[in-house]
Amino acid sequence: MSSPFDQVLIGSDVQLTDESELSLLETLDHVLNRGLVIAGEITIAVADVDLIFVGLNVLISSVETANEVLRERERRGIAAVSPAKQAADQ
Amino acid sequence: MRLYIYCLADTLIHLENSGNGVGGKGVESVELEEFVVVISRVEEEIVAATRETILAHDRVVRAAMKDTTPLPFRFGTAVTQESLASYLNARRKSLVERFAEIRDCVEMSVKIIRPTDSQLDPSHAAMSTLDSAKPGTAFLVAKRRALLGEESLTEQAGEIAGQLSARMKGVVKREQVTLQPTQKLVIAAAFLVRRSDELEYKRELAAFRQERPELHFLTSGPWPPYSFANIDLEFKSHFGVS
Numbered sequence: 001m002s003s004p005f006d007q008v009l010i011g012s013d014v015q016l017t018d019e020s021e022l023s024l025l026e027t028l029d030h031v032l033n034r035g036l037v038i039a040g041e042i043t044i045a046v047a048d049v050d051l052i053f054v055g056l057n058v059l060i061s062s063v064e065t066a067n068e069v070l071r072e073r074e075r076r077g078i079a080a081v082s083p084a085k086q087a088a089d090q
Numbered sequence: 091m092r093l094y095i096y097c098l099a100d101t102l103i104h105l106e107n108s109g110n111g112v113g114g115k116g117v118e119s120v121e122l123e124e125f126v127v128v129i130s131r132v133e134e135e136i137v138a139a140t141r142e143t144i145l146a147h148d149r150v151v152r153a154a155m156k157d158t159t160p161l162p163f164r165f166g167t168a169v170t171q172e173s174l175a176s177y178l179n180a181r182r183k184s185l186v187e188r189f190a191e192i193r194d195c196v197e198m199s200v201k202i203i204r205p206t207d208s209q210l211d212p213s214h215a216a217m218s219t220l221d222s223a224k225p226g227t228a229f230l231v232a233k234r235r236a237l238l239g240e241e242s243l244t245e246q247a248g249e250i251a252g253q254l255s256a257r258m259k260g261v262v263k264r265e266q267v268t269l270q271p272t273q274k275l276v277i278a279a280a281f282l283v284r285r286s287d288e289l290e291y292k293r294e295l296a297a298f299r300q301e302r303p304e305l306h307f308l309t310s311g312p313w314p315p316y317s318f319a320n321i322d323l324e325f326k327s328h329f330g331v332s
Binding site (some may be wrong): 004022024026027028029030032033034035036037038072 | 106141161
């Protein structure tokens with residue numbers, strides 16, 4: 001699996017100066033993958049995966065980020081269900 | 091009613107276009123728990139991620155950059171005012187420290203892309219040697235070649251990252267370098283640069299590019315310090331959450 005960059009950067013050598021497809025991808029990379037995240041109480045009580053992060057970012061963010069979350073969940077032996085469902089089951 | 095959060099500041103922010111938020115919502119800067127939060131008031135818990143909303147998020151954060159250096163929130167953060175107040179109150183110390191670190195700085199991004207002819211991939215040199223081998227041998231040879239190639243690429247990515255860091259050392263305040271974040275990226279680096287050093291940063295980067303003409307670069311910036319904003323790890327370690 002790959003990030004959005006793999007689809008457009010092959011052989012590119014680009015200095016971004018204005019709006020372009022690449023600058024949109026750079027924006028996606030920054031806005032969706034980085035920045036402050038509010039970890040809610042449910043997240044802290046159930047797992048270290050933010051509910052908002054899982055519900056929103058994984059679905060539309062980079063595959064790399066999604067993989068990181070899934071690998072971490074797998075490492076911790078957490079079943080592939082949402083934190084909300086886990087909380088409800090408890 | 092929820093607050094969709096764009097960024098956090100430690101000084102007042104004057105927003106000119108108050109109708110340019112996600113979904114065309116108005117943008118406000120409100121004071122909360124000794125901080126200034128740039129928000130839109132939204133009904134929904136999750137704001138749909140579209141080209142427009144994502145660009146709107148970044149546009150608002152960039153507008154705030156004109157007055158100060160804010161801590162940007164990740165796209166999609168919509169919480170109640172109580173949750174936000176609780177968050178700010180619990181993390182005040184970390185946030186203040188982070189503000190001190192990013193003050194008057196911007197983020198510059200460098201991605202180095204693996205050339206398509208893969209000059210960095212030494213396994214290519216051995217490719218033609220065993221074309222006529224038996225299938226089993228060919229499979230094992232291919233496997234070995236892939237493993238050796240991967241190790242070598244990681245080593246070379248580390249070497250490039252080291253050279254880049256050494257070159258930029260004098261002009262950056264902090265750096266985050268990821269080796270081989272994807273198959274085609276050699277490294278992805280984010281540099282925290284003082285606004286006053288931006289020109290010098292660009293000169294040094296241009297010099298590095300000249301030193302390594304075989305590499306392809308994607309450079310962008312200045313950005314709000316998205317990569318240097320998160321305090322989540324400190325919070326988790328502080329409270330022992332795992």
